[in-house]
Amino acid sequence: NAGVTQTPKFRILKIGQSMTLQCAQDMNHNYMYWYRQDPGMGLKLIYYSVGAGITDKGEVPNGYNVSRSTTEDFPLRLELAAPSQTSVYFCASSPGRQGPLHFGNGTRLTVT
Amino acid sequence: KNEVEQSPQNLTAQEGEFITINCSYSVGISALHWLQQHPGGGIVSLFMLSSGKKKHGRLIATINIQEKHSSLHITASHPRDSAVYICAVPNFGNEKLTFGTGTRLTIIP
Numbered sequence: 001n002a003g004v005t006q007t008p009k010f011r012i013l014k015i016g017q018s019m020t021l022q023c024a025q026d027m028n029h030n031y032m033y034w035y036r037q038d039p040g041m042g043l044k045l046i047y048y049s050v051g052a053g054i055t056d057k058g059e060v061p062n063g064y065n066v067s068r069s070t071t072e073d074f075p076l077r078l079e080l081a082a083p084s085q086t087s088v089y090f091c092a093s094s095p096g097r098q099g100p101l102h103f104g105n106g107t108r109l110t111v112t
Numbered sequence: 113k114n115e116v117e118q119s120p121q122n123l124t125a126q127e128g129e130f131i132t133i134n135c136s137y138s139v140g141i142s143a144l145h146w147l148q149q150h151p152g153g154g155i156v157s158l159f160m161l162s163s164g165k166k167k168h169g170r171l172i173a174t175i176n177i178q179e180k181h182s183s184l185h186i187t188a189s190h191p192r193d194s195a196v197y198i199c200a201v202p203n204f205g206n207e208k209l210t211f212g213t214g215t216r217l218t219i220i221p
Contacts, residue, residue, distance in 0.1 A: 040213065041213060042116070042198070042210070042211035042212055042213045042214070043198070043200075043209075043211040044211075045208055045209070048208070058208060059208070088153065090155060092155075097202075098142060098143050098160070098162075098202075099160075100145070100157045100160045101145060101147070101157050101200075101209075102157065103147075103154070103155040103156070103157070105153070105154050106153050106154065106155075108153075
């Protein structure tokens with residue numbers, strides 16, 4: 001069982017570069033989420049999706065974009081990377097609004 | 113937005129001790145999540161509960177909806193239980209969760 005797969009595990013970006021964090025799940029979950037985790041802080045929701053073709057902003061969406069063309073994939077795009085985007089990013093999925101969460105292993109991103 | 117407070121922030125205990133981690137929230141909810149974040153960073157869902165008590169192995173989660181409070185207990189604690197434990201609650205009427213900042217648990221052999 002692959003569950004939720006995130007790539008890459010680590011990445012270093014220069015200021016102004018862009019990149020896409022990949023997230024895929026094989027559990028046929030409708031709900032998918034992107035969170036960021038900063039040191040000493042709780043997970044913050046960046047974007048979420050309740051199904052293919054539907055996305056919505058979370059608490060901290062500025063500087064990010066998402067798409068959900070299939071049930072399985074939910075990539076997160078960083079345009080014009082900034083040092084404030086240095087963080088650990090987690091993708092998660094859930095079968096429904098009140099379902100248990102399944103997390104990917106995270107991507108540690110450093111912007112210098 | 114639902115506010116979440118966890119206590120203690122840090123907890124160090126000897127192997128075998130009974131552990132209690134607390135979570136309080138401000139707005140009534142339908143369900144609460146307990147998560148475990150390993151030292152390597154991975155996050156695992158432990159429990160999702162809406163009332164009463166759930167047990168899985170040495171872990172027990174309880175919730176009191178009226179008091180807006182949940183506890184996570186670990187019996188016969190072991191060094192492998194060392195992790196950060198996080199509670200999360202939904203905001204009313206939407207899919208967004210508010211996460212606590214976590215309790216860092218260290219079990220000393």
